[in-house]
Amino acid sequence: MASHDQDVTLLTFWPSPFSIRAKLALLFKGIDHEDLPQDMDNKSNILLESNPVHKKVPVLIHNGKPIAESVIIVHYIDEVWPGKSPLLPQDAFLRAQHRFWTDFIEKKIFDSLVRFMRSNDGGAAVNEEFIQNCLLLEGALAELGDEEEGPFFGGGSMSFLDVMLAPYAVLIPGVEQVMGLKPASREQCPRLHKLFGAVAEHPSAKVALPPIDKLKEYIQARYGSK
Amino acid sequence: MASHDQDVTLLTFWPSPFSIRAKLALLFKGIDHEDLPQDMDNKSNILLESNPVHKKVPVLIHNGKPIAESVIIVHYIDEVWPGKSPLLPQDAFLRAQHRFWTDFIEKKIFDSLVRFMRSNDGGAAVNEEFIQNCLLLEGALAELGDEEEGPFFGGGSMSFLDVMLAPYAVLIPGVEQVMGLKPASREQCPRLHKLFGAVAEHPSAKVALPPIDKLKEYIQARYGSK
Numbered sequence: 001m002a003s004h005d006q007d008v009t010l011l012t013f014w015p016s017p018f019s020i021r022a023k024l025a026l027l028f029k030g031i032d033h034e035d036l037p038q039d040m041d042n043k044s045n046i047l048l049e050s051n052p053v054h055k056k057v058p059v060l061i062h063n064g065k066p067i068a069e070s071v072i073i074v075h076y077i078d079e080v081w082p083g084k085s086p087l088l089p090q091d092a093f094l095r096a097q098h099r100f101w102t103d104f105i106e107k108k109i110f111d112s113l114v115r116f117m118r119s120n121d122g123g124a125a126v127n128e129e130f131i132q133n134c135l136l137l138e139g140a141l142a143e144l145g146d147e148e149e150g151p152f153f154g155g156g157s158m159s160f161l162d163v164m165l166a167p168y169a170v171l172i173p174g175v176e177q178v179m180g181l182k183p184a185s186r187e188q189c190p191r192l193h194k195l196f197g198a199v200a201e202h203p204s205a206k207v208a209l210p211p212i213d214k215l216k217e218y219i220q221a222r223y224g225s226k
Numbered sequence: 227m228a229s230h231d232q233d234v235t236l237l238t239f240w241p242s243p244f245s246i247r248a249k250l251a252l253l254f255k256g257i258d259h260e261d262l263p264q265d266m267d268n269k270s271n272i273l274l275e276s277n278p279v280h281k282k283v284p285v286l287i288h289n290g291k292p293i294a295e296s297v298i299i300v301h302y303i304d305e306v307w308p309g310k311s312p313l314l315p316q317d318a319f320l321r322a323q324h325r326f327w328t329d330f331i332e333k334k335i336f337d338s339l340v341r342f343m344r345s346n347d348g349g350a351a352v353n354e355e356f357i358q359n360c361l362l363l364e365g366a367l368a369e370l371g372d373e374e375e376g377p378f379f380g381g382g383s384m385s386f387l388d389v390m391l392a393p394y395a396v397l398i399p400g401v402e403q404v405m406g407l408k409p410a411s412r413e414q415c416p417r418l419h420k421l422f423g424a425v426a427e428h429p430s431a432k433v434a435l436p437p438i439d440k441l442k443e444y445i446q447a448r449y450g451s452k
Contacts, residue, residue: 053330053362065319072325079318092305093291099298104279136279 017167018070243393244296
């Protein structure tokens with residue numbers, strides 16, 4: 001590994017999909033790092049000092065310099081450690097597509113999932129919205145990912161957008177099993193189902209993603225069940 | 227100009243700060259392009275087809291390929307036309323900082339400004355929040371921009387974050403003069419005031435930013451006055 005591999009610390013909170021992304025990118029690239037799990041009810045000085053604006057995880061600290069926000073961290077990791085297979089495609093238009101759908105996940109997929117968990121009316125309307133958003137993502141996967149090459153947006157290998165989406169491979173079933181979310185079916189979103197299946201089998205994702213039972217306990221304790 | 231300069235169309239709506247950013251980046255890079263102003267109350271087929279997910283401006287269409295979302299468009303422009311002075315710094319950590327504060331502008335500055343315009347209670351609390359967010363941005367400017375080199379985040383020249391912030395050079399005074407927003411004072415945010423002053427004098431920004439009187443009429447018609 002190059003010298004800039006040294007002194008990499010990641011502040012995390014294990015159920016956070018944002019933390020999972022950063023952890024996954026480091027594991028995928030084979031970057032030695034120290035995990036510093038955080039107690040979000042009792043924030044540490046290192047978290048408050050390294051992310052004074054948002055006071056959130058994840059924060060990547062590389063040679064003393066802190067970088068916050070998962071999308072920005074994964075961009076940074078990919079730029080500093082391009083490795084054998086960069087996460088972002090070489091083509092500028094494809095890079096823009098990966099960034100566009102990342103932004104879509106942030107604004108639509110995560111948002112509708114959280115609103116479902118917080119809803120007081122059973123969440124049918126927001127559940128439908130969530131399914132419609134998954135269908136849009138399915139369309140993007142059909143457009144961007146070469147199915148013959150493999151199940152990912154990056155074809156046979158994980159790419160930027162796969163890392164962005166990977167935490168949902170466990171988060172969606174967690175919300176389904178605890179709170180009764182109806183995810184998009186295999187018939188509606190065959191590519192997304194294959195992608196999530198491949199994520200679950202990926203060696204780096206197996207380490208980065210929390211076990212479903214542990215996540216379900218967390219969701220139950222935090223949001224209750226419907 | 228290189229051959230990939232050809233066939234560049236920008237779908238815009240003139241008071242949109244997001245449209246202004248994309249227009250400014252094209253002008254700054256000297257890229258020939260066609261403007262296609264949009265009627266947002268009667269969306270054109272070209273808008274609906276080129277941004278079916280969000281149906282919003284700006285959309286950059288380059289050689290027939292559409293790219294949406296202002297931050298992603300400016301990334302794309304900078305990658306395809308790096309030119310003499312790329313907007314994003316060469317250093318990966320500085321690039322991460324530009325992306326972090328861009329995200330901050332999206333989540334905090336724009337958000338508090340819109341909530342002020344929509345508030346029914348005079349907006350004192352959200353006005354204070356807006357000022358606090360400007361103070362955080364002032365701190366970032368002190369950290370990232372070399373004052374001796376010039377007034378911008380990029381020192382003497384506009385950089386990525388300057389393009390992201392430029393529309394606020396006219397938007398903030400517009401909301402101040404129509405709706406009574408109290409912006410951060412020159413004493414509180416001297417660097418930000420200098421930056422906005424330099425934006426107002428910048429040849430590309432003079433073309434990209436709408437005249438304040440026209441913007442004030444738009445704000446008055448859309449949001450009323452307080």
